[in-house]
Amino acid sequence: MSALTLTARARYGWTSGTGGWAHARERWAELPGRRFVHRVLGSAEGRLSLAYQGCPEGATYLLPFLRGQMATQAGVGAVSATDHRPPTWRQIVSAAHRPPADLLVFGGSRERVRRLPPARSVVLPFRITMMLDIDAEAVHSSVSGNERRQFAKLRRSHGWTCEPGTELADLQFFYRRMHLPTMASRHGDQARSADWGIALHALFRHGLVLFVREGDRRVAGVLARLEDGGRTLWMRLLGVLDGAEEHYRSGAVKAVYYLTMEWAAEHGVTRVNFSGGDPFPGQGVYQFKRRLHPTVGHPVDHFRHRRVYLRAARDTPAVRDFLVATPMLTVDDRDRIVATHFFDGTRPPRSDIRADGPGVRETRAVDLDEFLTGA
Missing domain, CATH: 3.40.630.30 (Gcn5-related N-acetyltransferase (GNAT))
Structure with missing residues (x-):
């Protein structure tokens, strides 16, 4: 076997492998000194801001969709992105209590996410997989x-x-x-x-x-x-x-x-894996795949134990617009996947975006008037 073949297979194992590869990647990600990223998205008019802090993959997998939602669904127009000095874990915990933006998104291990304040927040899988039994x-x-x-x-x-x-x-x-x-x-x-x-x-x-x-x-x-x-x-x-x-x-x-x-x-x-996806069912590719009725689950690679923490720091019309326009796949306290839709008295839940199906435990509607009253 050539060196090129071995190198390519090792790189694939590191980025997408399961079993031992996934375990090694998870351990590496938690080593002391691993760097986080800190990127803030904001509208020119200052109507809505979103800060992402956490593992670098979040900037690749999560932010493109969230940025698009800010621009098109929350009606804030052009969205800028600014990188800041990478935070330490202690600084991230502090930011979770005093968010630096209207919305705070943290991407990291399941254990770290569980230590962040639960008020005004939901927890999402970092990635999902969609598997069809044949x-x-x-x-x-x-x-x-x-x-x-x-x-x-x-x-x-x-x-x-x-x-x-x-x-x-x-x-x-x-x-x-x-x-x-x-x-x-x-x-x-x-x-x-x-x-x-x-x-x-x-x-x-x-x-x-x-x-x-x-x-x-x-x-x-x-x-x-x-x-x-x-x-x-x-x-x-x-x-x-x-x-x-x-x-x-x-x-x-x-x-x-x-x-x-x-x-x-x-x-x-006997099984077809439709590959990974983001925990946002409003994406067109998710809506197409769900019509084939695959089972939605946590991935089997190194993302399997990573989670996304999303907290609303402020109660503003733009924050409400964004949350209602962005149905999510979240996890409950037993790590089961749940379809979550937000609504309030003037903003009905997005009934045109369905996320139910095999692997999704339930669909819940969250009243923003209650959600945003948390401390």
Whole structure:
């Protein structure tokens, strides 16, 4: 095995591994001297501010969505970001009691989050995973009849078929013509993904590419890793041809999921992992995946014991607008996942954003008039 292969697999294990890799990463994250970050988001008019403190991954995974919510849902317009000197844990505890912004978000270990003041706060999983059990007898049994009929109609219209890709040229085509352009077009400078070395040595060498063909051309695909002796398929990287929006409008991305489920059922796979996600069900990708009825749970990698603490420091119209516009997946005192919607007398809960389903213990509506009266 070459040094490049070993290096790529080690990097994949460090960032996404389970078992011993996840345990080692968790221990490393808690070593003395590990640095936190401190970033403050604020509107030009001063209507709403949000301070994130904690592990650096929060700036990558949490803040892009929260910043978008501030700008579009809370109606505060342009949002600036300012980095401050990284705090110590003692300073973070002090900030939790006297937040430096309208909203304080802390990302860290479950044990640390439990030591922060509970008033005016909720605790979220840092990341979630969505896992679908595959039944070879009825692969779409968990999907609603209406959803199945809609996909069947699109499939006939576009002539979609599944093409497995197991040659290096297949991976090169997917990575260069689909994945990279898609990440660039959808996420711009905030795109995050696996580099070529990990894609080749840690994913493709343990899996394959599944393409969606539309007539004589490949229009979408997913790079999947097979684990547990081939019983679990993990959808790792996705893309559409040249990152073109037309393939989202046509439903080709939806076809990636359906055809992957079919391929899995035909090849002895018993579970499909739809990969990680943020604890905010208002995101479009979450709403699509939940229609396939996967089980929502805590991840199995090094994020499994990390949590997000969110506290409202002030009761203002902008804070209320933000919380109502941002349904969340939170955890209860037994670490079970709960769908949480905020509301008040003039702001009804977002009934258009559903988060219920397998793995979600309950859906609760939180009255802001009570929530924001805590000390």
